[in-house]
Amino acid sequence: MKRRTLIKGALTGLSSLYLSRLAGQGLLDQSHSVAGPFQPNWDSLAQYQVPNWFRDAKFGLWAHWSPQCQPERGDWYARGMYQEGSDQYKYHCEKYGHPSKFGFKDVINEWKAENWNPEELVALYKKAGAKYFVALANHHDNFDLFDSKYQSWNSTKIGPKKDLIGGWAKAAKHQGLPFGVSVHAAHTWSWMETAQRSDKNGPLAGVPYDGKTIKADGAGKWWNGYDPQELYAQNHPLSTNSLDNGMIHKQWNWGNGVTPPSKAYCEKFYNRMVELIDKYEPELMYFDDTALPLWPASDVGLKIAAHLYNSSIKKHRKLRAVINGKILDEQQRKTMVWDIERGQSNQIESFPWQTDTCIGDWHYDRRLYDNNRYKTAKTVIHTLADVVSKNGNLLLNIPVRGDGSIDEKERAVVENIAAWMQINSEAIYSTRPWVTFGEGPAMELAAPLSAQGFNEGKGKPFTSSDIRYTTKGKMLYAIMLGWPADQGALLKKLGATNGIGKINKVNLLGYHDQLVFQQTEAGLKVELPGQAPGKDAFVLKIEGAII
Known part of the structure; x- marks a missing residue:
């Protein structure tokens, strides 16, 4: 899911000619659009006011769950399994076989979510004090976890063969919790470039991984009739220095030599997101992007934001929708809720904001369970208090196993949070900052933010x-x-x-x-x-x- 190094150079490497060609030429089918006060530009989106439900909620829980949880080997598995010599590559070869023969598409086919019980999990999270619930709708692997007519590679057709977002949404509604979705798939274009590689060493050196596999190659195979390119989106030239595994971080903002996304890629992403909004009516959309998806290479993110806000007004007669975005400038912070990943602000922020973090790895990693390396409830509670004192919310991921369950050690953390909330929640919900957020020695040695955040755990312990x-x-x-x-x-x-x-x-x-x-x-x-x-x-x- 996440970048671990500093991201720089938002526009470097994208020509102004390319930007102007994509960003204002009416590329999309505007029949999707909902009339309303918000237009797809930054000035119009600056009318936004954060709804009170979000300001009062303070604490949300998140199921960052996708087929990358099936191997139970941690985050970014769909990328790492194609990085020769990496831990995930070695694990994949041992568990499934070489990625030229068993690719990520085949991992998806193994994923069945057979023990998934959204009603039970969301009820548990409500008991723990969550005032909103967020479910992952797709990750950088490009697999939609909802019934999509625009993306054949989705969970109703392949893998679990269940509408996972539909199930989560129903459970959240039943528990009376605002429902949110997290969206990460805008970056598949460059993130999955590792699938275009081949080994440089060993007996299969030079044999391509399955990143360039096409529909015709599926004859006689389980995926016959499906086009892997619809999933991998890798019929394009590699980005500059793509063989350097760290380049993805420097190119996250669609600059520094990343191969520009095609018109068709941007249009399809837009259509999928509008469908997600219209079909499941989320009250929150978390975008794992700098500002908005595909910005500044395309204006589809602006169009999606305007559509969500206008749709919310049409449904509720007032604006209830929230968008989370990262690394926002001063103007952009007026248009959505700034999200800090695995970190906290060091001051009271004038606009409401959010920390997102996890008790383990973003995608389930069995090793954290085996080695007792989950965050404790104490750490979560301290983070919550610190964030809320600075005008923020905490969105906490509880990693879900491939089968759809959470393990007993995770459940114990959730239960301990619930016990604390039963006594102390009035100091959290519906509160506002005081003239100062706090006092004590930890303030003096607080670590600064880096890119999306990533200052978590770097300061002095409380x-x-x-x-x-x-x-x-x-x-x-x-x-x-x-x-x-x-x-x-x-x-x-x-x-x-x-x-x-x-x-x-x-x-x-x-x-x-x-x-x-x-x-x-x-x-x-x-x-x-x-x-x-x-x-x-x-x-x-x-x-x-x-x-």
């Missing part, structure tokens, strides 16, 4: 001296990211000389007796009970401060 603040109405919440060893808390930002007024009452969520406190020049001193109510993080509910 301690009981780290506090995160949220507000709701006349209440101020102080979330302590640990339990003080001396049974006393000191909130320096709430000192008597800080201009916040006289504090009248302090309660500890989950503890029913009154707390003794003293407001001094040094801060608000609170005597805590001998035993903590719960674990991981603890919330003081404060009345009387000027907020």
Whole structure:
């Protein structure tokens, strides 16, 4: 799913002639368009206002699940299995055979999702405190997980032979949760170029992988009648330095020598996305792109955004839709919700934003289960408190196994989040930032963002001296990211000389007796009970401060 290195040079390598030819020439069938106030340009999209449901939700859960989970060997499998010598290549050869004989299309055929129970999983996620649910609609592998008339390679026809997005959407509706989809397939064009390679060493050196396979090659095979090029989209010249596995990161913004996507490729992506919007009516679309899909090589992303917003207004009589995009400039942050991948902002943001992260790898990796390497509920809760204090939401992926289930260690993490939320959720939902997001030593050593984010876990670990603040109405919440060893808390930002007024009452969520406190020049001193109510993080509910 994700890029792990810095992405630079948004426009480098794309000629202005090519951009103008693609971006404003009426390439698409405008019969799809829904009339409304939003037009497909940045100035018009800047009318956008983030809906209150999203601002109040704060916490969403995500099923980043696709056929790349079937091997249970981690993220970007469909690309890595074609990188000679890589871990995923070696694993693939041992498990399935050489990629010239058993390609990613064949992995899809192995995927059956036989133990998938969306109703049970979404109910569990609601219990854990999720206020919205997001399901992956397609990944960079280009396989649609919904019933698409524009993409034959979809989950209703191949692999599970189920409408996975339809099932997730039904479960979310039944649980009363806004439903979102994540879309990643705009990048198949360059991401799958590894499938055009062949081994440089060994007995099969020079034998092409299946990236150039065509429909006629399917005679007598399981995929007879299907065109692998509709999936791989690799009937085009390789991008500059394509054999360098790291080039995909530098070319993510459709520059630096990437082979420009064809008109047909852009049109097809647009049609698939409009179909996804019209058929499943998502209230959130997460795009794994800089700004919008295919921008600036094409304007189809702008058209998709305008269609989603106008469709939302038509259905709800007001705008409920949310778009998540990455690496946004100042103007673009007015048009959608900025998403930070595996990281957090280091300040209160003026516009609502979102962190997306995962308790493991984005696609299921059995090794993380075997070696007990999942994030703990404590880490998730601390991240949630930090993000919410800065005007953000947290979207958390729970990796799904190939069969459609989650393992018992993941389930335990979800259950522990649920237990914390049962006590402390009022400090999260429907809150807004205070004048400062917090205090404590972790603030001083916070790591800066890099490209999409990727500063997660790089700063100083949180301690009981780290506090995160949220507000709701006349209440101020102080979330302590640990339990003080001396049974006393000191909130320096709430000192008597800080201009916040006289504090009248302090309660500890989950503890029913009154707390003794003293407001001094040094801060608000609170005597805590001998035993903590719960674990991981603890919330003081404060009345009387000027907020």
